[in-house]
Amino acid sequence: MKSPNIAIVGATGLVGKTMLQVLKERNFSYSSLRLFASPKSAGKVINFMDKDYEVEQLVENSFDGIDIALFSAGSAASLKYAPMAAKSGCVVIDNSSAWRRDKSVPLVVPEVNPEDIFEHNGIIANPNCNVIPLVVVANPIHKLYNIKRIVVSSYQSISGAGQKGIDKLTKEINNIPTGDKHRIFSNIMFHPAEPNDDYTNEEVKLHFEPKKIMHAAEMKITSTCVRLPFFACHCEAVNIETEKPFELQNIRELIENSEGIVVIDDLKNDEYPTPDIVRNKDEVYVGRIRRDNTISNGISLWIVSDNIRKGAATNAIQIAEKLLQKVNI
Amino acid sequence: MKSPNIAIVGATGLVGKTMLQVLKERNFSYSSLRLFASPKSAGKVINFMDKDYEVEQLVENSFDGIDIALFSAGSAASLKYAPMAAKSGCVVIDNSSAWRRDKSVPLVVPEVNPEDIFEHNGIIANPNCNVIPLVVVANPIHKLYNIKRIVVSSYQSISGAGQKGIDKLTKEINNIPTGDKHRIFSNIMFHPAEPNDDYTNEEVKLHFEPKKIMHAAEMKITSTCVRLPFFACHCEAVNIETEKPFELQNIRELIENSEGIVVIDDLKNDEYPTPDIVRNKDEVYVGRIRRDNTISNGISLWIVSDNIRKGAATNAIQIAEKLLQKVNI
Numbered sequence: 001m002k003s004p005n006i007a008i009v010g011a012t013g014l015v016g017k018t019m020l021q022v023l024k025e026r027n028f029s030y031s032s033l034r035l036f037a038s039p040k041s042a043g044k045v046i047n048f049m050d051k052d053y054e055v056e057q058l059v060e061n062s063f064d065g066i067d068i069a070l071f072s073a074g075s076a077a078s079l080k081y082a083p084m085a086a087k088s089g090c091v092v093i094d095n096s097s098a099w100r101r102d103k104s105v106p107l108v109v110p111e112v113n114p115e116d117i118f119e120h121n122g123i124i125a126n127p128n129c130n131v132i133p134l135v136v137v138a139n140p141i142h143k144l145y146n147i148k149r150i151v152v153s154s155y156q157s158i159s160g161a162g163q164k165g166i167d168k169l170t171k172e173i174n175n176i177p178t179g180d181k182h183r184i185f186s187n188i189m190f191h192p193a194e195p196n197d198d199y200t201n202e203e204v205k206l207h208f209e210p211k212k213i214m215h216a217a218e219m220k221i222t223s224t225c226v227r228l229p230f231f232a233c234h235c236e237a238v239n240i241e242t243e244k245p246f247e248l249q250n251i252r253e254l255i256e257n258s259e260g261i262v263v264i265d266d267l268k269n270d271e272y273p274t275p276d277i278v279r280n281k282d283e284v285y286v287g288r289i290r291r292d293n294t295i296s297n298g299i300s301l302w303i304v305s306d307n308i309r310k311g312a313a314t315n316a317i318q319i320a321e322k323l324l325q326k327v328n329i
Numbered sequence: 330m331k332s333p334n335i336a337i338v339g340a341t342g343l344v345g346k347t348m349l350q351v352l353k354e355r356n357f358s359y360s361s362l363r364l365f366a367s368p369k370s371a372g373k374v375i376n377f378m379d380k381d382y383e384v385e386q387l388v389e390n391s392f393d394g395i396d397i398a399l400f401s402a403g404s405a406a407s408l409k410y411a412p413m414a415a416k417s418g419c420v421v422i423d424n425s426s427a428w429r430r431d432k433s434v435p436l437v438v439p440e441v442n443p444e445d446i447f448e449h450n451g452i453i454a455n456p457n458c459n460v461i462p463l464v465v466v467a468n469p470i471h472k473l474y475n476i477k478r479i480v481v482s483s484y485q486s487i488s489g490a491g492q493k494g495i496d497k498l499t500k501e502i503n504n505i506p507t508g509d510k511h512r513i514f515s516n517i518m519f520h521p522a523e524p525n526d527d528y529t530n531e532e533v534k535l536h537f538e539p540k541k542i543m544h545a546a547e548m549k550i551t552s553t554c555v556r557l558p559f560f561a562c563h564c565e566a567v568n569i570e571t572e573k574p575f576e577l578q579n580i581r582e583l584i585e586n587s588e589g590i591v592v593i594d595d596l597k598n599d600e601y602p603t604p605d606i607v608r609n610k611d612e613v614y615v616g617r618i619r620r621d622n623t624i625s626n627g628i629s630l631w632i633v634s635d636n637i638r639k640g641a642a643t644n645a646i647q648i649a650e651k652l653l654q655k656v657n658i
Binding site: 149151153155173181182183186187188189190192193198199200220221222224226228229230231232235237239267268270272274275276288289290291292293294295298300302 | 482502522557
């Protein structure tokens, strides 16, 4: 099996740069690498593993000869170029929200539904950065105890808004005015409203995507998603109601033994996952595992993951790895 | 009716200083004012409304002649000195958690249970800073629709740890090491564990106190409480399940017309309560009022209040005001 020709679309963005870093860390084997970005970044030179790459602008035949393209350039670029790439025989792994609800596009977290990867028609969607850690933890619980309802409150870093978000917080820390309606330093922000909805676009993603990934149409999810003044990681306070009764110790062992999860849970010694601990990690971290006695079968827990890594870049590359394990390019 | 002789115990702390500020803003009428603090602050001079006050150390007969003492000096001081004060005929309004669970001590939020003020035996407890805004909003809903269960996730400023907390965040912003296990800048922290419990001491307060204040023993509350890198205000993502069905518009009007609440709720125009907006305000702010369709009668909302003001100093002084409206000193 030969190594694939790969491309990163959105290579100059926060997720694109992290994709390069993750490819390197995982010794991802490829025959060739091409980097694409918006016209204003085209022509820039990126040095990666001692080799210079000129950033290219996307055109109709950009994907000729490319086997796998990792897209992270926003929904508009994905809507326009992913079908062109697919048509030319390339498999797109798309980090935008453009294709996630499309019934012909699998939405994949490798720990949860790796088999869906092979149902693709040229496009595989990478889920929202809050959704990925939630389903990594919820899926093993759902399989054994049948989750009826999840209430999530998110604590999301401003890196979810990309380099622009990081720059905003940095400016505000240094008292440089940004002209924005809400500051994020020492403050909170919500995501934009979903049209014709009382929920934000982020909350609507969190309500829909886990059901598709977990094949759990009956599972109910409600949430409040909040942006906060930290630079890295998304945290989630999660309250789960299962249909079947459980022993809390069994839930703890189930989570500890599930793929892609690290448990830090010793509140008495102030040990729990924080953004400082989880930053730059590829696993989903879980702590504060406790019984919620206000319902018959209730679990509360605290999930932290690096939204740019497992929430975006790492998950996309793990999808590519699974794809390559079974498919000869 | 003559104006009372009043005292502040813990006058040099963050809440104590804010009590002075609130007394001034509300033109609280008193005959005399005395300021107490720990031995290490005794002898300091505080200028308040163009008059110098020497901070005194507490001794057994400190409360002779004092009518109302506002305590905010921690549980140990309250346990020791509040009974002495009560014995000398003074009414203590205590901001610590020392007396909140005592059946002979009323726990009061003036918008919710003002009548309980007059059941005191010399001590009235001021509730936890997360509890006060929650019950101000939950009580009118409970009266009409009977709340069965509340799930709360808190977003709490580091000012909840007092001046020490503010100093910690300030140092960390300026890259000055604090030697603490967890930083709060660009990070999160949990409160200390409640002994023999999987929940923190803050969460346990939030589960118990609303039931006592609202006289709602059957109401169930579960929570995750988190400290975050902002200087002021506590926010709460609140999910409420009622027994009786409702129209969302009626819930909105009920909240808007309830005492002590300001509603800011226009997500489409990015209008919602934030710490920046609510800082230094005495009202409880509510936004993101929306139906939760994952249960039959579900409401989600977002509450923000200034934890040092309505969550502590202002509520204590409002209790004193109510007390003085009915009682001749």
